[in-house]
Amino acid sequence: MTDTLGDAHQSLADLVYVQxxxxxxxxxxxxxxRLVERELADSMGVSRIPVREAMQRLEREGFLAxxxxxxxxxxxxxxxxxxxxxxxxxxxxxxxxxxxxxxxTPAGVRGLERLLARTRKAAEAGRLRETVSLNADxxxxxxxxxxxPLLRDMMAxxxxxxxxxxxxxxxxxxxxxxxxxxxxxxxAIKARDPETAAALARHHVxxxxxxxxxxxxx
Amino acid sequence: MTDTLGDAHQSLADLVYVQxxxxxxxxxxxxxxRLVERELADSMGVSRIPVREAMQRLEREGFLAxxxxxxxxxxxxxxxxxxxxxxxxxxxxxxxxxxxxxxxTPAGVRGLERLLARTRKAAEAGRLRETVSLNADxxxxxxxxxxxPLLRDMMAxxxxxxxxxxxxxxxxxxxxxxxxxxxxxxxAIKARDPETAAALARHHVxxxxxxxxxxxxx
DNA sequence: GTCTGGTATTCGGTATACCAGATACCTTGG
DNA sequence: CCAAGGTATCTGGTATACCGAATACCAGAC
Numbered sequence: 001m002t003d004t005l006g007d008a009h010q011s012l013a014d015l016v017y018v019q020x021x022x023x024x025x026x027x028x029x030x031x032x033x034r035l036v037e038r039e040l041a042d043s044m045g046v047s048r049i050p051v052r053e054a055m056q057r058l059e060r061e062g063f064l065a066x067x068x069x070x071x072x073x074x075x076x077x078x079x080x081x082x083x084x085x086x087x088x089x090x091x092x093x094x095x096x097x098x099x100x101x102x103x104x105t106p107a108g109v110r111g112l113e114r115l116l117a118r119t120r121k122a123a124e125a126g127r128l129r130e131t132v133s134l135n136a137d138x139x140x141x142x143x144x145x146x147x148x149p150l151l152r153d154m155m156a157x158x159x160x161x162x163x164x165x166x167x168x169x170x171x172x173x174x175x176x177x178x179x180x181x182x183x184x185x186x187x188a189i190k191a192r193d194p195e196t197a198a199a200l201a202r203h204h205v206x207x208x209x210x211x212x213x214x215x216x217x218x
Numbered sequence: 219m220t221d222t223l224g225d226a227h228q229s230l231a232d233l234v235y236v237q238x239x240x241x242x243x244x245x246x247x248x249x250x251x252r253l254v255e256r257e258l259a260d261s262m263g264v265s266r267i268p269v270r271e272a273m274q275r276l277e278r279e280g281f282l283a284x285x286x287x288x289x290x291x292x293x294x295x296x297x298x299x300x301x302x303x304x305x306x307x308x309x310x311x312x313x314x315x316x317x318x319x320x321x322x323t324p325a326g327v328r329g330l331e332r333l334l335a336r337t338r339k340a341a342e343a344g345r346l347r348e349t350v351s352l353n354a355d356x357x358x359x360x361x362x363x364x365x366x367p368l369l370r371d372m373m374a375x376x377x378x379x380x381x382x383x384x385x386x387x388x389x390x391x392x393x394x395x396x397x398x399x400x401x402x403x404x405x406a407i408k409a410r411d412p413e414t415a416a417a418l419a420r421h422h423v424x425x426x427x428x429x430x431x432x433x434x435x436x
Numbered sequence: 437g438t439c440t441g442g443t444a445t446t447c448g449g450t451a452t453a454c455c456a457g458a459t460a461c462c463t464t465g466g
Numbered sequence: 467c468c469a470a471g472g473t474a475t476c477t478g479g480t481a482t483a484c485c486g487a488a489t490a491c492c493a494g495a496c
Contacts, residue, residue, distance in 0.1 A: 013449080069479085088366070151305070
């Protein structure tokens with residue numbers, strides 16, 4: 001029963017969740033497509049319960065839209081949703097940066113420096129996949145250093161949406177400028193300057209937003 | 219089977235969710251208390267499935283903390299959690315106010331004015347319960363007018379936490395000043411001044427935060 | 437008396453089965 | 467040919483039952 005999912009150390013619901021989310025992010029399921037509990041359960045070789053729980057999580061995280069008793073469809077994520085997404089993201093990233101500037105420990109700052117160095121190396125070597133992933137790690141780490149678990153929990157689900165947005169548009173050219181911006185942000189955090197850190201984070205997200213807007217043909 | 223819950227027009231999971239959330243907010247369950255699926259299911263006369271789904275929602279909204287396979291306990295919500303809460307709330311309220319200042323329709327503004335008038339009336343009449351509820355409505359409406367559904371979905375779960383925080387500390391004295399601040403915020407929205415609106419929202423939340431800090435003896 | 441091993445019990449995770457609301461298609465009468 | 471009603475079916479909601487992991491408790495040995 002775990003044949004299609006590999007040996008389960010986590011719950012089946014978790015595995016189904018990850019699997020479905022990945023399919024949505026990767027565009028394997030297109031927006032508007034219906035997802036039927038029984039179908040998915042059968043195809044994955046599990047019962048409906050884990051599928052159901054996974055779908056409820058996905059709904060709350062904005063990947064699915066449920067309609068009354070008609071089941072769930074994959075949520076749209078076009079230019080409009082992207083705008084909403086970036087507006088929220090900008091505010092929360094700014095908050096995270098500001099809090100990190102206040103609360104980051106020296107060890108935390110060193111961690112960020114290491115991450116940034118690795119990212120730069122990956123970007124220069126043209127290892128795109130790794131660069132994107134390390135960039136995400138950098139942001140996650142800042143959120144972690146903010147010391148606000150609620151903020152972390154609220155931002156975590158947004159990562160998936162970002163990945164969904166950028167599943168195609170992974171452009172090498174943006175990697176090195178991004179490293180520069182990350183460096184500036186890191187400097188502000190190291191200098192314990194919350195205002196500057198917040199402003200830089202805002203600007204950074206705004207840049208991504210503009211890029212997305214253009215990439216989406218908005 | 220719906221004996222204890224009344225005739226269900228919504229799903230049992232929804233009803234159980236509301237019921238449990240209310241018990242937590244009202245302090246009927248104290249922080250740290252274990253909630254056992256089977257017990258709750260039996261006592262409410264439903265099966266474990268709706269209870270389970272309700273608990274998963276409550277966990278994601280921060281009311282419960284689940285431990286590995288040991289089940290869920292009611293989450294702490296002391297001074298520390300309150301600080302984290304207000305930090306996030308401040309950022310999101312500011313964003314909502316700023317967006318509302320940009321996007322609010324005349325009809326929307328009129329709706330806010332009506333709400334505020336009713337709130338003032340209730341506050342002057344000393345109808346505390348109603349005042350608190352109307353204040354919450356005012357904030358919700360601003361979020362609505364922001365035109366950002368993602369922001370709405372992210373803020374909605376925070377309302378419950380706020381209620382949990384203030385379940386005792388409902389002080390009449392704060393109602394009228396709060397109306398003044400709401401009036402200022404409304405004016406900024408009406409004037410289509412996002413920066414001022416955001417600043418006022420921040421200040422307003424900061425006031426609530428200070429009040430909570432004091433009330434919690436922090 | 438204490439430590440260790442095993443066993444009983446608790447409780448979450450999952451599967452199966454049943455039920456009810458909703459939809460879509462088909463039939464029948466005008 | 468079209469409309470209205472009914473029926474088959476699809477699908478989500480819920481109940482029940484089983485399983486296995488984790489814990490707590492007890493017994494026996496040192």
